[in-house]
Amino acid sequence: MQQFSQPIVKDVVLIGGGHSHAIVLRMFGMQPLPGVRLTLITPSSDTPYSGMLPGHIAGFYSHEECHIDLRKLANFAQAQLYIDEVVGLDLKNHKIICANRPNVHFDVLSVDIGSTPATISIPGAAEYAIAAKPVPKLLKHWYQLLERVAHNTQEQLSIGIVGGGAGGVELALSMQTHLHEILRQNQQSTTNLAIHLFQRDQKLLPRYHQSVQHLIKQILTKRSINLHLSESVCKIVPKYQERLEIKCESGLIIECQKIFWVTQASTPQWLKTAGLATDEQGFILVKDTLQSQSHPEIFAAGDIATMVNHPRPKAGVFAVRQGKPLFENLQRFLLGKSLKLYRPQQQYLSLIGTGDKKAIATRGSFTLPPHQLLWRWKDWIDRRFMEKFDNLPQMRDIREKFPTPDSRLPTPDSPFRCAGCGSKVGGTILERVLSRIQQEQPIAKDREDIIIGLDAPDDAAVIEIPKGQLLVQTIDYFRTLINDPYIFGQISANHCLSDIFAMGATPTSVLAIATIPYAAPAKVEETLYQLLSGAVKVLNQAQAPLIGGHTTEGTELAFGLACNGLAYPDKLLRKSGMQPGQVLILTKAVGTGILFAAQMRGLAKGHWLDHAVESMLLSNQAAATCLLQHGATACTDVTGFGLLGHLIEMVQASHVAVELQLAAIPILPGATETGQKGIFSSLQPENLEASLTIQNRLQVESHPNYPLLFDPQTAGGLLASIPEAQATPCLATLQALGYQYTCVIGRITPPAMTQPITLIDKD
Structure with a gap:
């Protein structure tokens, strides 16, 4: 027998790739906790940094410069990365419900998914307006608009932006800068572009000091952006030739080709029905420890969270500063230690870009007018933040600065793992997993050629080979190359079946062999199920059921299939x-x-x-x-x-x-x-x-x-x-x-x- 590192005993799942979670991943990579498996679930492999997003829209930063690479970060943190959308929570069974994969189990959960603009109450907004969040969808529409203007510079273009907060103002100024630059490069008049900004309140940026409001109004007016203050948008209706009408309660009607929605933040529907304690808007209520008020094993940070004792505006600065205390409390919670209290600052410095490489600085009642030096300061701060994720430290430097922690999670398992047949996954675990897998491949029930398959306890699978056809067999097996067992199962199945397809044969059945990382029994079951479920998804499409296999435990995930196929001699x-x-x-x-x-x-x-x-x-x-x-x-x-x-x-x-x-x-x-x-x-x-x-x-x-x-x-x-x-x-x-x-x-x-x-x- 050989001694191995501590097996996995706890699953920490992070939903969302927001600023706080990006910092948590980086810190877990530098200070890992033995026995903890970290998983990030996010719809995209990169996440935008809000501080640089207006500059990106203005054309000052490339996409890569203002996005954190979550694949690279997760790899650094030795975390699983699941690219998927969360659609629900089963808090009773500690399950996360995803749109395109099996449910994901958690012991400790953290939510940092940001927020979305509230559009539900306005007829036509959800169908025809482009929400500012999620940002990838906003940018997709923005890139399409840039291409449209570049290829048709003589077109008269009218853009509507609903929401006169900081987000709407920066979006209007940044969009105008970039579109004007395209028009000038093509020697076209900038009067071809009209931007309309709609604000329900009498003043812009209602959360800011009046000095900032006055400055912003002056800038927008000088830049010929059409302001519609005290105007409540009540309806958006389609017109002719991709044109839309924005209708306001006052009777004002403005015609636009594109409408961007940057209003008050809201939460996704699945979170409102999850059973967590939330405020009236549906944001997760958290204590000073960033724990859920109702479920101590759940944490939340960033825009999606509301601190009960210290409510603050939905601003990226708070998400960034919550990253470190969130990391510390996640680790302390796992180790059974008392948690630290976090209190956000009352006032904070805001640097508001004006779309022309200038910025306004404001803190409380103190305000500095737009200046290039303030933009350079903001640019330095933003690039310094992003550099933490672009240039991740080398492991040798981490070991010198952060030695392996003495604190480890308690585990009932012996640190000695047997080899040979003693290394197999336990029979009870295997029985439970295969029972679930059988429910996912109904095609096996109707196959008369499968004499013995997963539904029988025999020592081997048995299939009948038809006369006049050739049996084609192949096998492949390899270590995982991606930190997602469900996706790895699909990739492996595609890889193994390809030999059958290349021979002109039709796959009929497969045997699987899997090596599962050392873990507590429940964690082994979860990994094996995710792996086989991914493989079965591909096998179902190929009409080739899984009929047997072998499992073993090891230091890392590995998987393969022995595939059987049939071919007619003249088609081989x-x-x-x-x-x-x-x-x-x-x-x-x-x-x-x-x-x-x-x-x-x-x-x-x-x-x-x-x-x-x-x-x-x-x-x-x-x-x-x-x-x-x-x-x-x-x-x-x-x-x-x-x-x-x-x-x-x-x-x-x-x-x-x-x-x-x-x-x-x-x-x-x-x-x-x-x-x-x-x-x-x-x-x-x-x-x-x-x-x-x-x-x-x-x-x-x-x-x-x-x-x-x-x-x-x-x-x-x-x-x-x-x-x-x-x-x-x-x-x-x-x-x-x-x-x-x-x-x-x-x-x-x-x-x-x-x-x-x-x-x-x-x-």
Whole structure:
């Protein structure tokens, strides 16, 4: 027996990637608590920093400069990252209900989801107005508007902004700055743009001192932004040609093409019905410890929380300052220690950007008029905050500054873990998980060919093979490359089934093998269920039920499937079927290996990995059917040996040569940039041996796509040869099926006298 680190005994789940939780993740990465598994659930892999958002809209900051990369941050914190939307809470059973995945269990929960503008009471607002939150949706519409203006600079454009608080004012000024710049660059008059700002109160920025209100009104008037004060919007109605009408209670009607909604903050419906103690608006009531007033195991921070004893405005400055006390109290709660009290400051400094690289400074009754120096000060503060998440400390520096804590969570388990069959997941846990999984795959009940499956306690599964068909079998198994067992289960299933699809076979059943990290029994059950549920989601789509398998405990999550399939002898695809005159089609882009190698070093951008995960979640089943329908004679799936390694196997088996178009090979976003930094997968050096088969490798080694030929792929695409006459209709069908990167990457030629691969270095 061998001694291992403390198993997982507690699950801390963070809902939302707000400012407070970003700080909590960073601090957990620097001061981890042994025995605690941290999970972040958020709809997006990055989160905007509110302090820089107006500057981004004005065109002063790029998207990356004003967004925190949550994938990178979660990886640093060794946290699970679930990209999903929360739609409910089951507080009795400590479950979080998500939109697109199984329920998630928690022992301790923290909520930092910000707020959304209140639009429900105004007819037409939810349907036709663009809410300021969630920010990703706002930015999506904003980017579309920028593109529209850039391509049609002569259009008369009218924009309505409802809400005259700080958010609405900064949005109006920032939008005007950016749109005016586009018009000037195209030598068009800025009078083509009209911005209307609607405010229910008589004054703008009602929470601020009158000196600020006066300054802002002067600036807006000088900038020719149309102010509609003491005007309550009561209705939004569609008109002709994408035009909308804003109707006010006074009878005022303004016509606009776009309307942005930046009004009083509200909460999502699921939180109002969760059963937590909330204020009249639905915000979570928290004590001075940031604990829920009604549920001590639940914490909340940022805009979504209301401190009972210290109510404050919904402002990002409070969310930032709540980060550290939230982290400290989460750890103290887990360790059974008394919690610290947090009291927010009464007054705080506000730096309000005016959209022209100037800012107003105000604190209480003290106000400084807009100035470039104040903007530079604000810019310095904002960039300094973001730098904490861009340049995360190295682990060796963390160990020196924050040694491993003496405090550990109590655990009933022995620190000694058995090997051999003693390392299996317990029978009771397995029985409960498989009972849940059987409910998720009803297809198994109607399969007469499955003689013995999950519903029987026998030692092995038994299936009947029909006469006249061939049994096709394959197996794959590997460590997790993503910190989400449900998504990893889907990726693994896609990867393993691809061998069946590449052979022209139909999958019929699978066996699973899983290694689950050491944990308390309930945590092992949760991980195994999430993993198998993800796999079964893919298997159901392929009509290939899970009929058995094996489990074991280990230091890290790993998973694989042994897949069975059936094929008719005359439909079987092999690597040896390539013929001169055919073309090569690749169904997916390459680059997953290099991107996840970069993630291990903390150098991959979150949106790069988003594209990689999206590719790996795309099944090759529809592609295989399409290729067969268009006369494919040879096929393989591109996996661990890389594109060139698998192509060489086809070339040698078929006794042909290939001209490969380097520039045509589809590459995942970020993979080329990563390769140029010298970051590669650990399997890359061995895969490079395939370069000996390239006739002109010395002439093309400098091409940016060249290193990606040897990049090992997980759940990669299919590589097939089809008649050239079928290429155009085949590509059109594949793209319609969702294979956006699919393309012809080469052609098959007669056998070569020397090396069989020639790389064509032309665009």
